[in-house]
Amino acid sequence: MSDPLAAFADPVREWFTSTFREATAPQREGWPAIANGNHTLILAPTGTGKTLSAFLWALNRLAVEDVPEDPKARTRVLYLSPLRALAVDVEKNLRAPLQGIGFAAERLGTDVHTPTVGVRTGDTSAADRRQLVRHPPDILITTPESLFLMLTSQARETLANVEAVIIDEIHAMAGTKRGAHLMFSLERLEELTEQSPQRIALSATQRPLDEIARFLGGNEVGVDGTVSPRPVTV
Template identity: 55%
Template sequence: MEGMAGSALDGFSPATRGWFTGAFTAPTPAQEGAWRAIGAGSDVLVVAPTGSGKTLAAFLAALDKLAGEPPPAETKKRCRVLYVSPLKALAVDVERNLRSPLTGIRQEAVRLGMPEPEIQVGTRSGDTRPPSAALWPPARRTS
């Protein structure tokens, strides 16, 4: 995403660009600023009003990068983006908001003859059982 003189979308893959331009008229100012900063390798904090596309500003660059790379062969290294939400309901909203771009990017990649991205989204909350003992070791015994 470096060297973006035009739109911040220019730094994304053809599949991601194609999905975005088919779904939206243009990036919001929050998205443009975030994607330019992310493309430059900067840390980013997006502060903008509700409805300004912050979720997509935060996640689209990561989704685009994930879509362009095969998942690691080692299962324990497959979680490459982690979002920690202070509210369980917010995590559910974010997951729901990621489904559309993931579906759209997959469909656009197939349409363009590119490999279909293998990206999965999941949630885990404090009241959800861990997926496996290997990833989430049990608490230590205190005898």
């Protein structure tokens, strides 16, 4: 069996192997697809390390790649949660790997960037929202509704450099009006960014995965005007 951590930087591998006995199935299957740049749907029931299934490759890239010179272009990973409480939980869950990777880098004598994390939901104060616009984080955790508001305000400029969008509990939004609004926002994000952001989603249900995958990928318009679904790795 190939090493699922082979493509990761040394500090990331060091932290993971010293913290966990082995990678879970969603992690082993999800990481290669994500590292390859594929739009990816991961079946990740509770207790299978779903946060790291979606996030670890992004943390790896943010740790080893150069930080954008323009501070307003700093946000490169967008995490979307259907619930405000879940958004807060994810922010807390990211603290351990971020700190652990940093400590591992120190032990190895390697310089890495420790990504910053910000949260914007309906509970975020006006002062904190302004702070997020002035000093965007590397990773922004938000909700579909807050994303829509950002895309229709001055805050939209802070999303112009987003490279990956992680959608949690996507099964809860597929086929709903709220989900349709989310996909509309993602298409607006496509127009804003120079390169099409990678879409990564987590689903806690097994069926209908094909329908959820089509929902995640949406459609793209070719240069000749033809419309086709974006391919998604499940």
